[in-house]
Amino acid sequence: MDQKRLLDSGKYITELAQRINYLADIKGGLEWGSLQELLDRVQNLRSKLFDLKEDELFVELEQIERRLDYLEDRVVQDLSPIEIVNIVRSPQRFTLQDILENCYDSYTELGGEGECNIDPAVVVARATITRRVKNRLYYHQVMVIGHEKGYGEEFRNGGCAKPWGNEKALRYMKVAEIEGIPIHSYIFTPGAYPIEDYPGAAQQIARNLFRMSRLKVPIVAFISEGGSGGAEAIGLADIRLMASRGYYSVISPEGAAAIEGRIKEGGKVPRELVEHCAAQLKMTAEDNLKLKTIDRIIEEPPLGARRGDYQFFRRLRYEMVRATDEVVLQTKSFRTFRSYALKRQSQEKEEDFSDEFDIHIKWSLTDSEKKRLLELRSKKYRAMGKGYKELRQTLQSRLSEAVESLKQNYYDIRYGLLRQHSRQVQKLIEEVSSEGSVFLKTVTEPVRVAYDFVFPKPKSENGLNQQDILRRSIFMQEWEQYISPLANEDKTVSCPNAEKYGCKDLWVPDLYGEFSGVCPSCGHHFPLEYQWYLQNLFDPGSVREFNKHIVSANPLKFQGFDEKLKKAIERTGRGSAIITFDASVFDIKIVVAMLYSDFRSGTVGSAEGEKFIRACDRARTTRRPFLAYIHTTGGIRIHEGTLGVIQMPRCTLVVREYIDSGGLYIVVYDNNSYAGPVASFLGCSPYQVGIRSSRIGFAGPRVIRETTGADVPPDYHSAKNALKRGHIQGIWDRREFRKNLFEALMTMGGPHLYYK
Amino acid sequence: MEINLKDLLKKYKSHPYEDHEIRTPHTGVVHINVEDGQEVSGPTGLWNHRPGTLLYVLEREGNPKHITSKYTGFVTKLRKELDGSFVQAGEPVMLIRHRLNKEEIIDRILREVLYIFPAPQRARYFFTPEVSAAMEKDKKKAINLKEGDEILIMSLMKRDTLLSYEGPAGVLYKVYFKHGDLMEQGTPLLGICSPERLPFVEKMIQRIRTEWDD
Incomplete structure (x- = not known):
């Protein structure tokens, strides 16, 4: 027993109690390893501190410490994924506040402090971080954005960002971009707070991702607790670091267990199932590094870093500076020696670790470097999350692929090289002729009037021009309508609004035949299979599917998922929950991605993400409008873990590139559209429309009830309410889908259906 | 307008109930789901979005319609003999007696x-x-x-x-x-x-x- 302990035994007893409680947090209770007994002994010591003799006290303390050391070693040797989750959730774990205090030299919190804040779960600070190079200090300005879990303050919501919290984050990202300073984002969230109030949980995350994909400053993210969509809202970074005892997952293990075990609301989820799911989800830092969803792991102490682990903060500060250096250096054309110096230093052993840098790198970027930064970001995310399977293609499909490749070259020349020149020439001619026309008009006008009077312009038979004819034809059904097989049943059904509007019972052949699944009295839309849309929405024979050979797999080897996947493939005859195809609507050629319900409830995994990206790229190459028709999506497929989550930034980035290049991206939601996809590549579209009676949102009513403790009205997610909140821009009737789509293409698409 | 307050009080004291007759909204085969004297509850939830107790199922042309209670009370005058038989629209099936509180x-x-x-x-x-x-x-x-x-x-x-x-x-x-x-x-x-x-x-x-x- 050293002198310090002698003098400070009260404090030492408190530390021991904290260590015991920390172990109890990790093991899920005091029952394990007789922790309760140890804690009782510590409490006993505390109460009798001044009654015991010094020797007795020290002997007892030493015994407790030895026992604790032994127990901690045991926990470290056999740390399970659920225990890592418990480490992250422990109230003793470090928070963003500790990082700001210990890694940054000074900081100013923006947008309020503590409770007086638009969202106390999101902290934004303008901070200064220093680097020491040969005993000289260099200062860097950064924007720190992250989640603050707080030390048990209720108002922090455990780090669950509300929509306006994410909006605040976005606002300051833009400030960082204007000021040209890097962003350090710290992810400490179990998930986003699932409410639809404006700007809406899903829509705001989508906006953040959309903006971050082209943010012209280096972004470095550090993940301690990465809860799905909430994490992505500030997580689209050039380098993603992760704490060695952190977790990054598509869903909480409890949520996954409730789904896997089909546990009813309010029911208790068995602990074994939660542990099983935690292991299956591959959420630890090592797993994520293997899956390449993160770039590097930052080592913590074996049982995780706590608030007082200053050595860890020293390391973290060094790693954040180094990661930012790396991002900046990658954009430089001349960087070999500096990169080498940085790499050599990072390979130093832990015990030799020094936070002094050999070099100083400035973090400001020139215009060309910013361009390269965005290129690298795009390349990085495009290469991520490839957990799908590619089937061997038939000769025919390989031939069509070759044709596609040729087409691509053609389009590159047509819209790339030639278009560029022709536009310039056209522009010049327009300018010259405009100038000339002003001069000539005064001379030629009387002549033109006289000419028109003598030789009037011929009109078409009914006085309409070609555009009018085309517009008129949209009211006609040019081919025999596809009838849903649902109509083959001789029975009646009741409209769910019958009580409210007095709708009469509907005879099924009428409902699914003549009425197209729409109640004639109140307009309620009964769900229809996706084939109905394939047949009735597009011009007959125009649908040509591509990338059929990309199929869903089980990249995490999630137990029992192979069978489920097999069943889905057998039932649908398809390999994924998305169908991508070329089609035309009134002869307007478009590219379509369709998520449909029959295949794992339209959930998005690697295959779906990849097919979506390829479809989007195809639309960009061929300069065609891109339609995402969402028959149903249940969110990100939990069985693919973070490989699924990563599809959110991935696909949004590609959508952003498409829109930036001038593309028209329209999203139409039908039936149910929830979670990740809505919070990323769908929600970022400037034109989002809901089909009547559809539901759109972030989390379903059950998740909202369980997370927030508040009930939600039955029509909370209805398209009507989504429209009222400003999440979508319109509601379409299914029977007028084709007409409305055509009109949307004509009005939003401009003369060339492609802006640039 | 002259109201005898004593009579009014007597009326509520002798019969502190409100009776609601449950009639079939349309034709169909009735499948009764409650017993005479059984307590039933009306819709619940902040928006009355959780339906009340299932009283009977009325099936017409393969469309089983679940008729739930709109009132809280107990079932009386249940016409059990209708169970499984075809009935016309407007046929009384039961009475739900709601006890009025103070x-x-x-x-x-x-x-x-x-x-x-x-x-x-x-x-x-x-x-x-x-x-x-x-x-x-x-x-x-x-x-x-x-x-x-x-x-x-x-x-x-x-x-x-x-x-x-x-x-x-x-x-x-x-x-x-x-x-x-x-x-x-x-x-x-x-x-x-x-x-x-x-x-x-x-x-x-x-x-x-x-x-x-x-």
């Missing part, structure tokens, strides 16, 4: 006894400053009203309109809104009692509150 009885009696002044349109309502001040000054003092008295301010879209009382002269007995509440058109705002009937009404309500079991 507050419901008081509310019903007051509505019969008092003159109700309804909201002329959907708006926010306030008492005029004079009435408001009088109410504040002495909460127990009765406020007498006669036709033409300016009593309320109707506020809608930043337009304030003075409302004059229309109805028989009397004492303001019950206020159905809180200061500044948004009230729908036709909902009761004030309950006015004639001065001679006032002591009886107060006594009766007192008796119901203290003596009756809920």
